[in-house]
Amino acid sequence: MTDTPALGEVARNGLWSNNPALVQLLGLCPLLAVSSTVVNALGLALATLLVLLGSNLAVSLIRHQVTPTVRLPAFVMIIAAFVTCAELLMAAYTFELYRILGIFIPLIVTNCAILGRAEAFASRQPLLPSATDGLMTGLGFGAVLVLLGALRELFGQGTLFTGMDLLLGPAAAGWGITVFPDLDFLFLVLPPGAFFATGLLIALKNVIDDRLERRRRAREPDTPRESRRVRVTGTIR
Numbered sequence: 750m751t752d753t754p755a756l757g758e759v760a761r762n763g764l765w766s767n768n769p770a771l772v773q774l775l776g777l778c779p780l781l782a783v784s785s786t787v788v789n790a791l792g793l794a795l796a797t798l799l800v801l802l803g804s805n806l807a808v809s810l811i812r813h814q815v816t817p818t819v820r821l822p823a824f825v826m827i828i829a830a831f832v833t834c835a836e837l838l839m840a841a842y843t844f845e846l847y848r849i850l851g852i853f854i855p856l857i858v859t860n861c862a863i864l865g866r867a868e869a870f871a872s873r874q875p876l877l878p879s880a881t882d883g884l885m886t887g888l889g890f891g892a893v894l895v896l897l898g899a900l901r902e903l904f905g906q907g908t909l910f911t912g913m914d915l916l917l918g919p920a921a922a923g924w925g926i927t928v929f930p931d932l933d934f935l936f937l938v939l940p941p942g943a944f945f946a947t948g949l950l951i952a953l954k955n956v957i958d959d960r961l962e963r964r965r966r967a968r969e970p971d972t973p974r975e976s977r978r979v980r981v982t983g984t985i986r
Contacts, residue, residue, distance in 0.1 A: 753874060753875060753878055754874075754878060756877070756878065756881050759878055759881045759882050759885060760881060760885045762882075762885070763881075763882055763884075763885030763886035763887075763888065763889045764885050764888060764889040764892070765889065765954075768889045768890070768893065768954075769862035769865075769886060769889065769890050770862075770889070770890050770893040770894070770947075771893060771950060771951050771954050772954075773862065773865070775860070775861040775862035775865060776797075776860045776861065776862040776863075776890060777947070778853075778856070779793055779797075779853045779856060779857070779860070780890075780893065780894060780897065780943075780947065781940060781943035781944060781947065782853060782940065782943070783850060783853050783894070783898075784894055784897040784898040784901060784943060785898065785901055785902065785905070785938055785943075786898055786901070786902045786906075786911065786912060787895060787898045787899050787902055787909060787910055787911075787913070788846065788898075788910070788911070788912045788913050788915055788916050789846070789849060789850065789898060790891075790894040790895045790897060790898030790899075791891075791894075791895055791898070791916060792839070792843065792846045792850055792915075792916050793850060793853060793854070793894060794887075794890065794891030794892075794894045794895055795891070796832075796835040796836075796839065796854060796857060797857055797860065797863070797887055797890055797891065797894075798884070798887030798888065798890075798891055799831065799834070799835050799887075800828060800831040800832050800835055800857050800860075800863055801862075801863050801866065801883040801884075801886055801887040801890075802880065802883040802884050802887060803831040803834075803883075804824070804827050804828045804831050804863060804866075804867055804871070804883070805866060805867060805870070805871040805879045805880060805882060805883030806871075806876065806879060806880055806883065807827045807831075808824055808827060808867045808871040808872050808879070809871045809872070809874060809875060809876050809879035809880075810876065811823070812871070812872045812873070815872075820868075820872065821864075821868070824864060824867045824868060824872070825858065825864065827867070828857075828858055828863055828864060828867065829858045832854070832855060832857045832858045835854065835857070836854050836855060839854060843915060843916050845915045846915040846916050849915070862886065862890060866882060866883060866886055870882045871883070893950065896950065897943065897946055897947060897950065900937070900946050900949075901937045901938065901942060901943065901946055903928060903929075904929075904932075904934055904937050905932075905933075905934045905935070905936070905937030905938040905942060906932065906933065906934075906938065907927060907928055907929030907930060907931070907932030907933075908925060908926060908927050908928065908929075909925070909926045909928060910924040910925050910926055911925035912925070913925070
């Protein structure tokens, strides 16, 4: 029986310390393929969040009833059921965006980040920590998706929030902003640009973590020399 972690620690791990995209490097296929614009990234982020939250809740509820021999197949079936729900919802309410995202919605079933959280966390923890883990991991993955989409859209096409009406309806049709007119940097729009931008985000996170660690060490009081001194008793022969 594993100890139940604090909810604050679970949230911090999902959002930052153990972010699936920047630390675990899971789910990179949809991350790199879909994040050409903000609206595409946001659509996939919401679908992934729904599947993560639902699958973690379901796995936590049945964790005592599923035997180890059928555990992984049962988890995959649960994830597939929630992916089907997300796919049907998108097809019903955001059909044009659903067509743009294409195969990457059904491929959420194979996202290692979702199955990994079900196996490593939800199958061992009660309902509330599992729900928190699913929510925060989904938000962490979605934040990277949206940030990557914003970077690629801004510096690749010179715009932001174009096509938001595909996700949010006609009310969001005028949300598009042209920041750099006549900009067409094809490198960032294509998959190599996605790899490059993702590497920059990972490097930025590592720099931030390094600075936070240095500040934490600087705030710690110096340990007195007497407490650091090692005293050896006895004689070595």
